[in-house]
Amino acid sequence: MIDDFAKEYLHGDLRDIREVMLWKLDGLGEYDVRRPLTLTGTNLLGLVKHLSITEARYFGDTFGRPFPEPVPRWDDADAVDAAMWATEHETRAEIIDRYRRVWAHSDATITALAIDSPGHVPWWPRPDVKLFTILVHVLTETSRHAGHADILREQLDGSTGFMAGYADGQSDRARKARRATIERAATAAAQAGNA
Secondary structure, rough: OHHHHHHHHHHHHHHHHHHHHHHHOOOOOHHHHOOOOOOOOOHHHHHHHHHHHHHHHHHOOHOOOOOOOOOOOOOOOHHHHHHOOOOOOOHHHHHHHHHHHHHHHHHHHHOOOOOOOOOEEEOOOOOOEHHHHHHHHHHHHHHHHHHHHHEEEEEHHHOOOOOOOOEEEOOOOHHHHHHHHHHHHHHHHHHHHHO
């Protein structure tokens, strides 16, 4: 049986990982939060924008509690692509503020419903779900993108850590030494023909 303890535990983890996503933006300029850092264009502010839309849909429409602001349709390919990056007309503050409004809406849905409350996700192969399923799904999705954000932020300025209070305090010298050790091991394994 899934109980209120599980609901609060998952909800607490979701609250924490949301804050991590915003922490990854701290101290960066406009260009760095927006610029594409992978071949597909993944960027920090785009991840936050995407997660706001994801949460608005899953904790809104899924349970008949639509988010009160426009949300792009899930079946519109152009809208899905545009949800992954910020235009020059969208400010960082607007995207962050919207994400926080989505949090409040999602939190209200999570609080109001029982963990086994039914919902419907039309784009899923098995569309009938429970709040538990959606909590796990959104937590997984947000954690996945937090991992992306970790790597993107490290690429930008070497900053690492899994939350604000636990930032990695290693010196550049220690990081370079560790990287060199790993590089030597990879080179040696390749030369030895390890498969």
